[in-house]
Amino acid sequence: MKFKYALLSLALFTTASLFGQNKPQPAFTPYADNFSDKLQKAYDKRDAETGRKLVEDFATQYNKLSREDKVYFGGNITNAYYNLSCIYAITNSKEKALQYLDSAVVKGYTDYKHLGEDTDFANIKAEPGFTAIRTKIRSIGDYLYILQKAGKYNSAQKRVIPAFSYQPATAPALVALRKKFNLDSVAGTGTDLEKMKNLLHWVHNTVNHDGQHESGIKLINADEIIGAARSRKVGVSCGELASVLQDCYLAMGWKARKVYCFPKDSLKTDFDSHVINVVYLPANQKWIWMDPTNNAYVTNDKGEMLGIEEVREGLVNNKPLVLNTDANWNNRQVITKNFYLYNYMAKNLYMLYSPIKSEFDYQTPGKNRSVGYVMLLPLEYYVQTPDKTVNVNRETNTTVTRYRTNNAVQFWSVEE
Structure with a gap:
């Protein structure tokens, strides 16, 4: 049986495949895959001590990666701590379970909904520490809640x-x-x-x-x-x-x-x-x-x-x-x-x-080209200024200008 979050990590990987575009880093991949298989076996055996040693070794190797590779494999280290927390929770080691769950959050775990549904944490869901961790990640991992809270523009x-x-x-x-x-x-x-x-x-x-x-x-x-x-x-x-x-x-x-x-x-x-x-x-x-x-x-x-x-x-x-x-x-x-x-x-x-101009080849970088964008921000967003920024790519001498607005009517205007 796969751990619940191991399944979720697959879903997250699929999400990146479906929508994002990231540069793969294959050199570390075999080691990461082998580690996941071993940690799965530790989970199946409810062997927290073996799981702890595996995660500590993985964290040591992860910390040796380049900055770019750390970004690419960030989900792996997050999953490692989360899944180790699952093992400790199942074996009723509450303090260790909360410790490693917090480590997962520090490394980027944000799935508020899944955390609340994961039955591996049945032994610790009543603990104040668990409630505190889940409350902490709601503002960064409950996406519908975040959107509903942000909501408003200013027409x-x-x-x-x-x-x-x-x-x-x-x-x-x-x-x-x-x-x-x-x-x-x-x-x-x-x-x-x-x-x-x-x-x-x-x-x-x-x-x-x-x-x-x-x-x-x-x-x-x-x-x-x-x-x-x-x-x-x-x-x-x-x-x-x-x-x-x-x-x-x-x-x-x-x-x-x-x-x-x-x-x-x-x-x-x-x-x-x-x-x-x-x-x-x-x-x-x-x-x-x-x-x-x-x-x-x-x-x-x-x-x-x-x-x-x-x-x-x-x-x-x-x-x-x-x-x-x-x-x-x-x-x-x-x-x-x-x-x-x-x-x-x-x-x-x-x-x-959106690009200011919708036209064939508009976004192709090139010498002395200018490209403009308008950003529509909710009022709640923490970066509202400056109203306009201008950056120049020195390699292509392409000028990129970005404008900010909170006015959705203006942003969605059809008139040229």
């Missing part, structure tokens, strides 16, 4: 931000894209919404997602990303998939954006975020949610398509939300509503940002 705020703009379908690069990939045929002959869904499915099925490896693609546009993915047989990041779908929507004449979705991450330990799209549906006069990584869109209980702001508001106020039944990752793993909306996206809808 009256008047920070100056530039207007968003959308490249017209007559732009030569978009005309060529539409023709090359026969997007009219892909979209079909139905309503705008049906066409938008068809393009979502096509992008999802054409280019695989890979959250574990850098694609190496240098030009951020649909033609380059699709071509490289096909010719080199590589998967791409969620951001690259969103670039493809954005360009396809623009080529068909619809306004569309990439939207970067980020967690609060007050401890600066969560390196995972997600990138999806919104496309403007003229018939409904609204933005709607489209996620090419997961073939996903969201409706209310009446079947009406929702945008990011409506989904966020629905999570904050406990409104019914519905995920399409064919949402999936790489046509290999079903994506469930509870995980996707109430866990993963609840985490990553804390703050958002």
Whole structure:
């Protein structure tokens, strides 16, 4: 039998595979895998002393890693302390169980919900120390609670931000894209919404997602990303998939954006975020949610398509939300509503940002290029200033300007 949190760690690894994109560090992996197997056996035998020695040895080796590798294997050290705590809790060594559970929290354990449900801790759940630890992590690990607490924006705020703009379908690069990939045929002959869904499915099925490896693609546009993915047989990041779908929507004449979705991450330990799209549906006069990584869109209980702001508001106020039944990752793993909306996206809808310009190749770094973004922050967020930052990449001489706002109306404005 696997430990409960060992199973959770697999779920977390899968999450990184589904959504994030991290550089793998294989050199330490065999040792880490072997350690996990040995600790599993100690758990099965309820052998706390062997478990303690294994974890101490693992911590010694982990501390020798480079800073980058420590980040990559951070979940392993967290799991090690958590699982050792489980062994001590099962064997009713309460003081040691709480000691190592606290160590897990110090190393980054934040899963408030799982900790409350884990039956391994039945012997210590009534202990004040356990309650204190769980209360401590709620503000960093109960993602729906964090989002509901953050909640509000300020529609009256008047920070100056530039207007968003959308490249017209007559732009030569978009005309060529539409023709090359026969997007009219892909979209079909139905309503705008049906066409938008068809393009979502096509992008999802054409280019695989890979959250574990850098694609190496240098030009951020649909033609380059699709071509490289096909010719080199590589998967791409969620951001690259969103670039493809954005360009396809623009080529068909619809306004569309990439939207970067980020967690609060007050401890600066969560390196995972997600990138999806919104496309403007003229018939409904609204933005709607489209996620090419997961073939996903969201409706209310009446079947009406929702945008990011409506989904966020629905999570904050406990409104019914519905995920399409064919949402999936790489046509290999079903994506469930509870995980996707109430866990993963609840985490990553804390703050958002979008490129100021939605256009083919806009985000490709290059000499003397300028790229701008607008960040939408909840009032609760602890970093509200400055209103504008400017950074220059010395290697490419690319200038990146970021604007901050708390005004959701301004952020979601359609007018150019």
